[in-house]
Amino acid sequence: MRPEQHLSQEASLFASASSLRRRLDWFNRLRWGAVAVLLAAVTVLGGFTIIPLPVGPTLWVAGILALVNLGYTVRNRLLPARAVRTEIRIVKLEMACDLVLLTVVLNLTGGVENPFMYLYVLHVVIAALLFKGREVFQITWLAIALFTGEVLGEHLGLLPHHHLLGASTLTHETRYIVAVLGSFWFVMLSGAYVGASIMRHNRTIRDELVVRQGELLKADVAMRDFFRFVAHEVKSPVNTARSAIEATLEIHGGEVAPGARDLLERARGRLDQATEMVKDLSDLTRSAVLRNELPAPVDLAAVAARALDEQREPAAATGQRLLLRAPTDGPIMVTTSEGAVAKILGNLVSNAVRYNRPGGPVTVTVARLADGARLEVADEGIGIAPEEQGRVFDEFYRTAAAQQRTSLGTGLGLPIVHRLVSELGGAVVLRSALGQGTTVTVDLPAAAPAGSGGGGSK
Amino acid sequence: MSERTVLVIDDDIDLVEIIRVTLEREKMKVIDAQNGERGFALAKERHPDLVLLDVMMGTIDEGFQVAYKLRGEPLTKDIPIIMMSAVGERTGFTFDKSRDADFLPVSEFLEKPVSPRKLVDMVRKHLPTTT
Numbered sequence: 142m143r144p145e146q147h148l149s150q151e152a153s154l155f156a157s158a159s160s161l162r163r164r165l166d167w168f169n170r171l172r173w174g175a176v177a178v179l180l181a182a183v184t185v186l187g188g189f190t191i192i193p194l195p196v197g198p199t200l201w202v203a204g205i206l207a208l209v210n211l212g213y214t215v216r217n218r219l220l221p222a223r224a225v226r227t228e229i230r231i232v233k234l235e236m237a238c239d240l241v242l243l244t245v246v247l248n249l250t251g252g253v254e255n256p257f258m259y260l261y262v263l264h265v266v267i268a269a270l271l272f273k274g275r276e277v278f279q280i281t282w283l284a285i286a287l288f289t290g291e292v293l294g295e296h297l298g299l300l301p302h303h304h305l306l307g308a309s310t311l312t313h314e315t316r317y318i319v320a321v322l323g324s325f326w327f328v329m330l331s332g333a334y335v336g337a338s339i340m341r342h343n344r345t346i347r348d349e350l351v352v353r354q355g356e357l358l359k360a361d362v363a364m365r366d367f368f369r370f371v372a373h374e375v376k377s378p379v380n381t382a383r384s385a386i387e388a389t390l391e392i393h394g395g396e397v398a399p400g401a402r403d404l405l406e407r408a409r410g411r412l413d414q415a416t417e418m419v420k421d422l423s424d425l426t427r428s429a430v431l432r433n434e435l436p437a438p439v440d441l442a443a444v445a446a447r448a449l450d451e452q453r454e455p456a457a458a459t460g461q462r463l464l465l466r467a468p469t470d471g472p473i474m475v476t477t478s479e480g481a482v483a484k485i486l487g488n489l490v491s492n493a494v495r496y497n498r499p500g501g502p503v504t505v506t507v508a509r510l511a512d513g514a515r516l517e518v519a520d521e522g523i524g525i526a527p528e529e530q531g532r533v534f535d536e537f538y539r540t541a542a543a544q545q546r547t548s549l550g551t552g553l554g555l556p557i558v559h560r561l562v563s564e565l566g567g568a569v570v571l572r573s574a575l576g577q578g579t580t581v582t583v584d585l586p587a588a589a590p591a592g593s594g595g596g597g598s599k
Numbered sequence: 600m601s602e603r604t605v606l607v608i609d610d611d612i613d614l615v616e617i618i619r620v621t622l623e624r625e626k627m628k629v630i631d632a633q634n635g636e637r638g639f640a641l642a643k644e645r646h647p648d649l650v651l652l653d654v655m656m657g658t659i660d661e662g663f664q665v666a667y668k669l670r671g672e673p674l675t676k677d678i679p680i681i682m683m684s685a686v687g688e689r690t691g692f693t694f695d696k697s698r699d700a701d702f703l704p705v706s707e708f709l710e711k712p713v714s715p716r717k718l719v720d721m722v723r724k725h726l727p728t729t730t
């Protein structure tokens with residue numbers, strides 16, 4: 142398990158200052174929309190006197206909204222985000238300002254006669270998204286107070302009334318006013334309550350996820366530490382047993398019957414295999430290679446040559462030829478982890494040699510790609526059956542043909558290759574035909590992602 | 600040539616026996632200790648010609664601590680030390696002989712599993728020549 146994405150601490154609060162900024166950008170766009178709608182309404186409805194709107198004052202309001210929104214946008218784009226708390230306070234101020242302007246527009250466009258009064262609800266929904274419990278109600282109560290004041294002000298003749306529908310007198314109908322305010326208070330308060338509750342629930346889930354992730358990371362570190370301990374504990378007896386067999390063979394080799402000698406040599410081989418397995422497993426469970434190693438320019442052909450060199454002895458034993466194909470117009474460099482590339486090629490070349498046909502070639506090709514480089518390791522060996530090709534990247538899986546060829550082998554080579562290649566931001570593809578050979582292609586990006594991979598231990 | 604004494608400090612008594620059999624065949628005398636403290640005391644008391652020292656005993660770096668103590672003690676400071684550690688062991692230290700030789704007070708590193716032939720070669724190489 143490799144948890145890669147860390148939930149930020151701020152996420153447990155509800156929003157980070159920067160994510161808040163992104164949302165505010167969106168609100169600013171909404172506000173430009175409001176300015177546009179207001180201007181269109183004034184021009185079309187008021188200009189053609191479809192509805193008798195007071196054009197002058199409404200244009201003033203649209204102008205003020207445009208001006209403050211320009212201020213918000215500039216602040217958002219140019220000034221760095223401050224602490225979440227400060228940003229929240231600024232958003233609350235912006236929202237209060239919006240509510241005041243909405244109330245002025247409503248007053249200019251018929252007050253209680255205007256069905257767009259429910260735009261207030263939209264503000265409550267937004268407040269529930271951004272703020273926590275009490276703050277949502279602060280915005281809600283402000284909206285209620287503004288709207289109620291506007292409606293009662295007009296009703297009592299303290300504020301001017303602009304007719305929306307001819308000489309309608311709805312604003313002076315007490316029963317209608319009471320009904321409108323009653324439904325308005327109910328919708329606003331229940332909306333705030335439901336919105337805040339849903340968001341509180343979401344935040345609780347989020348908090349829990351952050352805690353769980355912390356626990357998972359800790360468990361992952363503990364597992365790796367435990368593994369390292371186990372690996373050491375297993376390695377010691379295996380090493381000692383191997384040394385005992387070697388000492389026996391060397392000191393008493395002459396006295397031992399050939400059959401017994403053969404058995405001891407087999408035992409030594411299997412102990413070597415166990416050592417390899419522990420080493421491979423610790424490669425596999427070790428955290429990202431690049432965690433402790435900054436990507437640096439790596440000459441791929443040079444690494445490939447070394448990987449081939451290491452296999453010269455076993456290859457020669459079965460008459461195999463080791464070939465390196467690389468372009469002659471200068472080295473192919475990628476910015477990556479040399480250690481990881483060496484391990485990838487080491488595993489692939491030793492696989493190729495181990496499972497090749499006697500006398501067959503093992504070819505390593507290094508080629509340039511538009512955005513990186515390609516490494517290809519090809520043999521003409523036993524190959525992998527199509528139904529097994531999907532499983533060879535699984536830990537400890539060894540194909541039937543491979544097991545038949547040799548009991549030595551850890552079943553961890555390709556999983557390690559797969560893991561390392563993905564840590565380097567590359568891709569690995571295997572093509573194979575039973576009895577004809579296997580070609581493994583590794584594509585590496587021009588630059589490996591720095592600090593890629595996760596895990597908690599070194 | 601008088602009989603040479605090699606002190607093996609390792610908590611793995613089986614490995615100690617393997618080393619004993621191997622070195623006794625080369626006409627050397629092997630004495631041993633299973634922890635750093637006892638090993639240090641034995642080195643002072645018996646003044647061996649060479650010390651074979653395991654890195655990881657009770658703690659992951661006990662071997663290094665013993666090496667520093669041996670070097671700091673006038674009676675033992677000139678005894679060559681060969682340090683043994685498992686291949687690819689992550690001890691918290693990553694040491695590179697070529698780079699760290701100046702900082703570590705040991706003559707050589709020997710990787711486990713210990714090959715008898717390599718062990719004999721290395722011990723012979725570092726045994727002080729008799730006068």
